[in-house]
Amino acid sequence: MKVDRKLRMGMVGGGPGAFIGEVHRKAASMDGLIEVVGGAFDIDPEKSFQMRDELHVDPARVYGSYAEMIEKETALPESERMDFITICTPNNWHFPIARDVLKAGFHVMCEKPMTINVDEARELGDLVRSTGKIFGLMHNYTGYPMVKLARDIARGGELGKVRKIVVRYPQGWLATALELTGHIQASWRADPEQSGASGCGGDIGTHAENLAEYITGLKMTHLCAELTTFVEGRRLDDDINCLVKYDNGASGVLHASQISIGEENNLGIWIYGETGALEWHQEHPNYLYVKRPDEPVQVWRRGNDYVAEKSPAAGRATRLPAGHPEAFIEAFANNYVNFSDTVRASMEGIEPDLLALDFPDVEDGLRGMLFLKTLVESAGSSEKWTEIHI
Numbered sequence: 219m220k221v222d223r224k225l226r227m228g229m230v231g232g233g234p235g236a237f238i239g240e241v242h243r244k245a246a247s248m249d250g251l252i253e254v255v256g257g258a259f260d261i262d263p264e265k266s267f268q269m270r271d272e273l274h275v276d277p278a279r280v281y282g283s284y285a286e287m288i289e290k291e292t293a294l295p296e297s298e299r300m301d302f303i304t305i306c307t308p309n310n311w312h313f314p315i316a317r318d319v320l321k322a323g324f325h326v327m328c329e330k331p332m333t334i335n336v337d338e339a340r341e342l343g344d345l346v347r348s349t350g351k352i353f354g355l356m357h358n359y360t361g362y363p364m365v366k367l368a369r370d371i372a373r374g375g376e377l378g379k380v381r382k383i384v385v386r387y388p389q390g391w392l393a394t395a396l397e398l399t400g401h402i403q404a405s406w407r408a409d410p411e412q413s414g415a416s417g418c419g420g421d422i423g424t425h426a427e428n429l430a431e432y433i434t435g436l437k438m439t440h441l442c443a444e445l446t447t448f449v450e451g452r453r454l455d456d457d458i459n460c461l462v463k464y465d466n467g468a469s470g471v472l473h474a475s476q477i478s479i480g481e482e483n484n485l486g487i488w489i490y491g492e493t494g495a496l497e498w499h500q501e502h503p504n505y506l507y508v509k510r511p512d513e514p515v516q517v518w519r520r521g522n523d524y525v526a527e528k529s530p531a532a533g534r535a536t537r538l539p540a541g542h543p544e545a546f547i548e549a550f551a552n553n554y555v556n557f558s559d560t561v562r563a564s565m566e567g568i569e570p571d572l573l574a575l576d577f578p579d580v581e582d583g584l585r586g587m588l589f590l591k592t593l594v595e596s597a598g599s600s601e602k603w604t605e606i607h608i
Contacts, residue, residue: 332583377491
């Protein structure tokens, strides 16, 4: 049956003052494929109900808890209920909410990291497979057109065998004990009960891990890691440094920091192969630098026809002509487009377009949790290398 309408999106989290929840709502609605119809927006029912007026949604579909949302939405006719649920809560809630939502028969889009431990990640993977529901994980940096171009160049063999991967993500916003001032975003990220075993690693280190594996198709096999807490009294790490081994024999360096004063969101990656190299920066995302021996550096610019010719995925992810910058929210939106097209295909009982399957999923979520588990183990070990056990 053809699903000729917008998909109905519910949300858990993303209440008053929540940065990432608002980004999700704007991104999901950008292409006219999805509408937010309601949700349980905060663990405090009063704050959840506050979103009714802010979002101009049906008051009857704003709930005091996600359990109430599941109960009342599943009681609606299938033609009216939410099609999928987006989870934008602190990390410790990702697993129980995703588990219950999947069991209730809804598709899921979840913020990263997917869970707070590997056991939860494995259980969630089993549940996604047994329910047949679509699960998306919002590693938004995979949504940038030039990241997709980089992936198609690297995986297409144009760099030769990849030898070295350097990926870094420095920020400076937690250079002081911001969590002690009542800052909402800092408070839960610095709390191991809500954030998990690694603060900086879970928040942005997983982005660096995911970006390196997404572009190259390689898997990390061993880490030699250092976790540091520089801010006195902070309960979780705020700086990480890793040496990395990959499954093709490549070596790597992964660095993430939240105490690097002057840095904002300076995610960048360098990939060095036998015959060429790539360089990409999140703060200047519309440019990909391609390097060859004894040749001038090539600057590939988003929006040009030659990009879409080289990478149909990059072309699909491009909205504006060259010279009109596309960035952060559009990258979220690109993942929502692919996710929603895949959900729609599932609802219609047909196979999705292969390009629509290009979004992070539950397996990427497991990779992230394996990375974090090994990161913490390595930092506490006297051994030089700690293996990532699959």
